[in-house]
Amino acid sequence: AQKVTQAQTEISVVEKEDVTLDCVYETRDTTYYLFWYKQPPSGELVFLIRRNSFDEQNEISGRYSWNFQKSTSSFNFTITASQVVDSAVYFCALSEANWDTGRRALTFGSGTRLQVQP
Amino acid sequence: KAGVTQTPRYLIKTRGQQVTLSCSPISGHRSVSWYQQTPGQGLQFLFEYFSETQRNKGNFPGRFSGRQFSNSRSEMNVSTLELGDSALYLCASSLEQMTRTDTQYFGPGTRLTVL
Numbered sequence: 001a002q003k004v005t006q007a008q009t010e011i012s013v014v015e016k017e018d019v020t021l022d023c024v025y026e027t028r029d030t031t032y033y034l035f036w037y038k039q040p041p042s043g044e045l046v047f048l049i050r051r052n053s054f055d056e057q058n059e060i061s062g063r064y065s066w067n068f069q070k071s072t073s074s075f076n077f078t079i080t081a082s083q084v085v086d087s088a089v090y091f092c093a094l095s096e097a098n099w100d101t102g103r104r105a106l107t108f109g110s111g112t113r114l115q116v117q118p
Numbered sequence: 119k120a121g122v123t124q125t126p127r128y129l130i131k132t133r134g135q136q137v138t139l140s141c142s143p144i145s146g147h148r149s150v151s152w153y154q155q156t157p158g159q160g161l162q163f164l165f166e167y168f169s170e171t172q173r174n175k176g177n178f179p180g181r182f183s184g185r186q187f188s189n190s191r192s193e194m195n196v197s198t199l200e201l202g203d204s205a206l207y208l209c210a211s212s213l214e215q216m217t218r219t220d221t222q223y224f225g226p227g228t229r230l231t232v233l
Contacts, residue, residue, distance in 0.1 A: 037224070043206055044225065044226040045224035047221055104220070105151065105163040105176065106163065108161035
């Protein structure tokens with residue numbers, strides 16, 4: 001069974017601070033995908049990034065960066081120079097890619113609420 | 119391109135009633151998945167539809183059902199509502215079901231309150 005753990009329930013930072021959101025996952029599959037989604041107060045889940053299990057390259061997109069380490073089953077998300085608009089709940093999710101069964105569903109972590117104070 | 123749309127956005131029902139929620143996927147997307155989000159259980163997968171067929175199902179009772187139409191629009195139905203069904207119901211669409219590069223894009227959700 002899959003499992004995604006986001007141990008940080010809530011983080012509060014002051015604007016311009018860097019912040020890292022942790023994500024640890026468990027899966028028996030050799031092929032899988034990891035995702036990060038952002039959920040602002042409006043409720044919609046906004047897709048941020050997808051990473052497959054064969055690609056351990058770190059990725060940077062503007063102020064966002066992701067560190068995927070297969071050896072520790074972690075997929076951490078860092079926001080550099082945080083802004084008030086970054087305040088939201090962030091979810092890490094795991095999807096297995098199984099062509100035989102066609103099963104494809106996201107297993108989400110419990111989310112980390114990020115509060116960025118001005 | 120328009121995103122995933124869900125109607126209605128808010129709904130209040132009483133116990134024992136039934137409810138139907140609607141989801142229109144992104145144009146060209148053929149797969150629709152439904153998730154339930156509650157404070158206690160978090161985000162949980164309900165089911166996925168592709169080509170008008172349910173392809174995958176989460177661990178929910180039979181009171182939860184859905185369907186998909188030929189235009190990929192989907193509806194989910196909850197019968198005999200219980201207080202615990204109060205939740206945000208999120209719909210997600212993706213291009214295809216089985217492609218490995220697929221990503222699910224979510225709608226704004228329907229917030230259901232059961233009194």
